[in-house]
Every structure is written in structure tokens, then in C-alpha cells.
Amino acid sequence: MKLFAYTVSLLLISFSSNSFSASAFAGRAKAAQVCSQCHGIKNPSAEAPFPPLAGRDELYLEKALRQYRNKTRKSDIMNNIAAGLSNRDINNIAEYYTRLKP
Amino acid sequence: MTIKTTFNKSLLAASIPLLLSTGSVFAKSGSHDMHKLYEENCASCHGSDHGGYLAPALNSETLKGRSPTALRSLIMTGSFETLMPPFFARLSDSEIRSMVKHLQSTPKLANPAWNIKEMKKSLKIYVKDESKLATAPTYKIDSMDDVIGVAARGKYGRGQGSEAVFINSKTHKIIGKVPTNTAAHIIEFNPANPRWAYVKTDAAEVYKVDLYTMQAVRSIKTGLNGPAIGISRDGKYLMVGSFVPHNAVILDAETLEPLKQFELEGIDPDGKMVSSDSGMIIGTPYADIFAIALENAGQVWVVDLKEGFPVTKIKNVGRHLHDAFLSHKGKKLMVASYDDSIVTAIDLETRKIIKKLPAGCVPHVGGGSVVKVDGRTLGFGTNFGTCDDNTVVSVWDLDTMEVVKQVPVSGGTESPAAHANAPYVAVDIITKDRRARTIQLIDKKSLEVVKTLDVGGHAYFPEYSADGKYLYVSAGYAGDEVVVYDAKTLKKTANIPMESPAGIFSRGRVKYMTRGLSPDEME
Structure with a gap:
């Protein structure tokens, strides 16, 4: 049992020290601040014209956000919103939405 | 996109009296359409009389001196940490621009009759x-x-x-x-x-x-x-x-x-x-x-x-x-x-x-x-x-x-x-x-x-x-x-x-x- 706990904690340390590992929890917090107004924290409003993100492919979400950020994909609204996101934010947000059941 | 269609239709309707009469009719008719758009999208929170309710009053007095660009982007993106939703893609850009003009030029309306x-x-x-x-x-x-x-x-x-x-x-x-x-x-x-x-x-x-x-x-x-x-x-x-x-x-x-x-x-x-x-x-x-x-x-x-x-x-x-x-x-x-x-x-x-x-x-x-x-x-x-x-x-x-x-x-x-x-x-x-x-x-x-x-x-x-x-x-x-x-x-x-x-x-x-x-x- 002790050994198990030790292994788990080691794993956790190595997991969290990896700067590229995305966190769905951090993604949820960021999504609540940045994305949920339009796309919903789970689903967009039944009345909203915005696409749902739940269960979308993680790489697609990351790529889209990066393109919005560097303006290779044009959108009045998304270019502004994505401009404030770091690489880590983008990974976390994608991780969060991709894990949601659509 | 029903709203957009209605708007285009009403724009068409508004242009008919323009052909028949003077420009002032157009202005009146236009503001009538804007009031309808206001009623359908804004009034239940901001008040039918533009006097505010759950949300702030939106009229010529309260919005005096506010930047139209800032108001336009606020309507587009909504306001975080409030109930104001984003109207981007729900209203067209020209509707949002006209709405800002409408709000900044409309006084708080008198109490309507509802008996x-x-x-x-x-x-x-x-x-x-x-x-x-x-x-x-x-x-x-x-x-x-x-x-x-x-x-x-x-x-x-x-x-x-x-x-x-x-x-x-x-x-x-x-x-x-x-x-x-x-x-x-x-x-x-x-x-x-x-x-x-x-x-x-x-x-x-x-x-x-x-x-x-x-x-x-x-x-x-x-x-x-x-x-x-x-x-x-x-x-x-x-x-x-x-x-x-x-x-x-x-x-x-x-x-x-x-x-x-x-x-x-x-x-x-x-x-x-x-x-x-x-x-x-x-x-x-x-x-x-x-x-x-x-x-x-x-x-x-x-x-x-x-x-x-x-x-x-x-x-x-x-x-x-x-x-x-x-x-x-x-x-x-x-x-x-x-x-x-x-x-x-x-x-x-x-x-x-x-x-x-x-x-x-x-x-x-x-x-x-x-x-x-x-x-x-x-x-x-x-x-x-x-x-x-x-x-x-x-x-x-x-x-x-x-x-x-x-x-x-x-x-x-x-x-x-x-x-x-x-x-x-x-x-x-x-x-x-x-x-x-x-x-x-x-x-x-x-x-x-x-x-x-x-x-x-x-x-x-x-x-x-x-x-x-x-x-x-x-x-x-x-x-x-x-x-x-x-x-x-x-x-x-x-x-x-x-x-x-x-x-x-x-x-x-x-x-x-x-x-x-x-x-x-x-x-």
C-alpha cells in the first residue's frame, strides 16, 4: 500500500512537472471565464448561433484556437478573444471540452 | 436567422413610404423597426420604457457621452459576470450599429397604459x-x-x-x-x-x-x-x-x-x-x-x-x-x-x-x-x-x-x-x-x-x-x-x-x- 502511494505520488510529480500536460480542471476554469459566455460551460444556449464544443477533437480545437490567435483564421470576435490565450490555456481549454460528452 | 429576414423585409417596407413621401417618414418608420427589435431582444431586461429593470436603463440620458464603438462591442460580446448575452451573429452588424444609435437618441419613454x-x-x-x-x-x-x-x-x-x-x-x-x-x-x-x-x-x-x-x-x-x-x-x-x-x-x-x-x-x-x-x-x-x-x-x-x-x-x-x-x-x-x-x-x-x-x-x-x-x-x-x-x-x-x-x-x-x-x-x-x-x-x-x-x-x-x-x-x-x-x-x-x-x-x-x-x- 505504501509502495502504491509512493508510485502514485511519483507519477503525479512527473505528470505535473511536464509543462505540456493539459489540465481539464484548469481548462474548465479558463473556459468559464473566456468561452462559456457564448459556447456554454457544457453546451451553448438553445437560442445561440454558436457551435457546441463538447466532445470535439482535441487537436482540432487547439489548432482552431491557435489560428484565431495568429489571425490566419479570421473572425471579428474570435480573433479578439483568442488573442489573450497562452499556449497552456489553449491546451487546457481543448482538453476540457474534448472530454465533455456532447 | 429569422431576425435578419424580418429586418430585411422591414427595411424594404420602410423604403416604400420613402418613395411616396419625404425622408422624415423614413426616420420615423426606421425607429419604429428599431423599437420592435429592442422589444424582441432587449426590453425584458432593460425595460420596455428604456428605464432599466434587471439591467441598466438604456436611453439618451444614461448613454450620453458613451462611445458607440464600445457599446457596439459590448452588445456583440455580451458582458461577462452579468446576464448580458452575446448578440454576435444573432443580430447583424448593421442592426447592432443601428441599435446603438437608437438607444443613444431615445429618451426614457412615458409609462404606457396597461389596464x-x-x-x-x-x-x-x-x-x-x-x-x-x-x-x-x-x-x-x-x-x-x-x-x-x-x-x-x-x-x-x-x-x-x-x-x-x-x-x-x-x-x-x-x-x-x-x-x-x-x-x-x-x-x-x-x-x-x-x-x-x-x-x-x-x-x-x-x-x-x-x-x-x-x-x-x-x-x-x-x-x-x-x-x-x-x-x-x-x-x-x-x-x-x-x-x-x-x-x-x-x-x-x-x-x-x-x-x-x-x-x-x-x-x-x-x-x-x-x-x-x-x-x-x-x-x-x-x-x-x-x-x-x-x-x-x-x-x-x-x-x-x-x-x-x-x-x-x-x-x-x-x-x-x-x-x-x-x-x-x-x-x-x-x-x-x-x-x-x-x-x-x-x-x-x-x-x-x-x-x-x-x-x-x-x-x-x-x-x-x-x-x-x-x-x-x-x-x-x-x-x-x-x-x-x-x-x-x-x-x-x-x-x-x-x-x-x-x-x-x-x-x-x-x-x-x-x-x-x-x-x-x-x-x-x-x-x-x-x-x-x-x-x-x-x-x-x-x-x-x-x-x-x-x-x-x-x-x-x-x-x-x-x-x-x-x-x-x-x-x-x-x-x-x-x-x-x-x-x-x-x-x-x-x-x-x-x-x-x-x-x-x-x-x-x-x-x-x-x-x-x-x-x-x-x-
Whole structure:
């Protein structure tokens, strides 16, 4: 049992020290601040014209956000919103939405 | 994209008179279309009269000097940490630009007429013969007191997300959804017949809802906005009040037919004759009466439910009254007064003021909470202001009408919940930053905050289930769910998804708690 706990904690340390590992929890917090107004924290409003993100492919979400950020994909609204996101934010947000059941 | 189509069509319609007449006709017609667009998208929160309601007033005076570009982007993206949704892609860019112009050039409009004649015309009947409806709930439930109703606003305050959602508070499962056209705001339950509930929307429509078959049977539009609605102890009358226009009306609770309208005006505590918004309206188990607070006139009127509905006026209650709760078998009424930060206790038997009790900054008592602790009847009052960062929840002894304690909490609060069987009084922190995600729990005995729950969204309107075993909280705004906690362990028990949930109303309240009834009923 002790050994198990030790292994788990080691794993956790190595997991969290990896700067590229995305966190769905951090993604949820960021999504609540940045994305949920339009796309919903789970689903967009039944009345909203915005696409749902739940269960979308993680790489697609990351790529889209990066393109919005560097303006290779044009959108009045998304270019502004994505401009404030770091690489880590983008990974976390994608991780969060991709894990949601659509 | 129906809105866009309508707009193009109306633009076409507008250009016809232009061909026939002068440019001024075009301007008039254009502003008429903009008013329609305003009515369909903005008015239920910002007021049909441009005078504000849940959201700020939008008129030439309030928006003077504001940058049109900033207003345009605010409409596009919505405003975070408020209920303002993004209108990007819902309205076209030219509509948004025209709307900004329209808002900055339109003065606050005069109070429109909305009298018994207009109300009668608005009466809609969805179920012709109510006697053919099922005579018992069409779903499994131990007691109708276990029903909890949630006012789901929907992100846009109208349309598909706007509905009253009813939940079995023992299983935490949704038992019915009743669409309400615009955002549901208040749900009242008929104390005499458990099958009926009444839902009032932001656009002042009142729906009579059959809880057994979970559908609206009738509706009537009683004004343009205003949250006030109360029901008499015999379940025969409703009284409904408006901010716009300044009136209130008594309805037959069975047919929703309007019976008598009241013009709300009176002399305020500073000696001025004023026309007044309707504050809270409350029925009481104590007598066949309604009490109504006249917000601006600072008066409480007691209406006797007999021939002619005579009124007793109680003056000088406070400056800018709002909501209230009952105690002592419905005999004592505690009325919140915003501008002088007091809660005024009224004896409904003598119809006189008992005492003005100090509250915190801008008291907003919500559904109210009264609970017996060690032989004393304690009332808990929330305060939504944040004067000098001094934010407290007021605790009064309602037997002696003395302040027991002003309990420090982490921000402004607007709605408390207490229950005889639950150890904590829950209050919602509404200060607009990360604190808005939380509710705080005050220990009934120590009168100190013992726990803060991170609910998510804009967490507000806590409410206990009828048995006091569960605490329901709305993760509102973009939180999009109702979260249920075990009332003792405070462990999360369930999440119930819905769009922008707000007020939570337990049917148990008609029996156990304060709005409409008092905790004495437990004995």
C-alpha cells in the first residue's frame, strides 16, 4: 500500500512537472471565464448561433484556437478573444471540452 | 436567422413610404423597426420604457457621452459576470450599429397604459376543460411538497431556454418543464390545492401551471415588468404588481381574470407625492389579506379580500422598499428598505409599524429565512450593498425585535435559506468577482460563517428541500446547472443542467418556511 502511494505520488510529480500536460480542471476554469459566455460551460444556449464544443477533437480545437490567435483564421470576435490565450490555456481549454460528452 | 429576414423585409417596407413621401417618414418608420427589435431582444431586461429593470436603463440620458464603438462591442460580446448575452451573429452588424444609435437618441419613454382592458385581451387559454386533466400527479412523487421549481432564464431571457423547471427534491430528477416565452422569474405555489403553481416572467406574464400534468393551462400579461406576485391563503386570489406601469391587480387564481386594479401612488417619507413601483406582494396564513410594498412611496398597503378590496395604508415604512418576509404565523411582516438600510417590522393585526431594525448595507431579504434556535425566533437578513467593504448578514430576534448580530460575510448577499432540520443558514455572495461563484454557510448556533462552497457560475438563490435534507443552489449566468448539496455534510449530491438558472422555490415553503408561511407551522 505504501509502495502504491509512493508510485502514485511519483507519477503525479512527473505528470505535473511536464509543462505540456493539459489540465481539464484548469481548462474548465479558463473556459468559464473566456468561452462559456457564448459556447456554454457544457453546451451553448438553445437560442445561440454558436457551435457546441463538447466532445470535439482535441487537436482540432487547439489548432482552431491557435489560428484565431495568429489571425490566419479570421473572425471579428474570435480573433479578439483568442488573442489573450497562452499556449497552456489553449491546451487546457481543448482538453476540457474534448472530454465533455456532447 | 429569422431576425435578419424580418429586418430585411422591414427595411424594404420602410423604403416604400420613402418613395411616396419625404425622408422624415423614413426616420420615423426606421425607429419604429428599431423599437420592435429592442422589444424582441432587449426590453425584458432593460425595460420596455428604456428605464432599466434587471439591467441598466438604456436611453439618451444614461448613454450620453458613451462611445458607440464600445457599446457596439459590448452588445456583440455580451458582458461577462452579468446576464448580458452575446448578440454576435444573432443580430447583424448593421442592426447592432443601428441599435446603438437608437438607444443613444431615445429618451426614457412615458409609462404606457396597461389596464384591465389590455390584461383581459392578453388572457390565453391553453387547456379549455381543466376537469379533464389527470386528478393525480402523472409521475411518481411521495408528496407535492417535495416539488422544487427553478426559474430557468435562458441565456437570452427568452426562447427555448426560458422555462420553469420542476424537480423532485428527493430524487433530484426533473419531473417537468414548462416553457414561459420570456425568462421565468418567480414561482408561487397554491397553498390550498397542491396541483397549481403560478409562474411570473420578466415580461409580467403570469402562467397558471398544472403540476400534475406539467403544463401551462392559462396565461395573462399583467403589465410590462416587475417581479411581484402573491397568493392568498385560501388559494383563491393572486395579486400581481408591476414596475412598469405603476399598478397592481388582483386576479381570480382559478381563471386569471383581473378583478381590481390599484394605481400605486402615495406620499413618501419626505412628504412628496410620488407614483410608485410595486415592491413585494405577499399573502399570509394569518388572514385573508395581501400586503404590498410601494417601493418609491415607502408605504405598505394591506388589502382585505372582501367586497371592494378595501385598502389600509401604512405610511413612512422606509425609503425605497423592496422585498419582505413573514414571521409569527404570518402576523409579522419584515420589509426591506434599501435607501435607509433598515428592515421595518409591521404587525399585520394592528396594521402598525412595530419597529425599524438596523440592517446591513442595502437590505435585500429575498425569500426570507426565519428559524427557531434555542427557543428564540431568529430572522436572517441578506444585504446586497457593499458600503465601506462592510458586508454582513443581519440576525434579529423576531420575538423581541432586537438585533442579535451582524454576521460578517465575504460580500454582498441577496437571498438566504434556512430550515428547521438543517444546521446552516445559506447565503449567496453576489459581489461581482470570483466570490460570486460561492455561497457561505452560517452556523445557526454560533452565528458565524463556517464554510464557503464553490458552486460555480454566478451562484445564487439557495433553497432547502421540504425535508431540509438537501440544499439547492443555482449556478446561474453561464454556470448552467443547479447544484444539490447534502444539508449536513455539504457534499455535492447532484447536478441538474439547465440554461441560466435563477430563483429556486420549494413547494415546502408554503408549509414550512417564511415566504407565505412561517416556521411555526412546523409545530
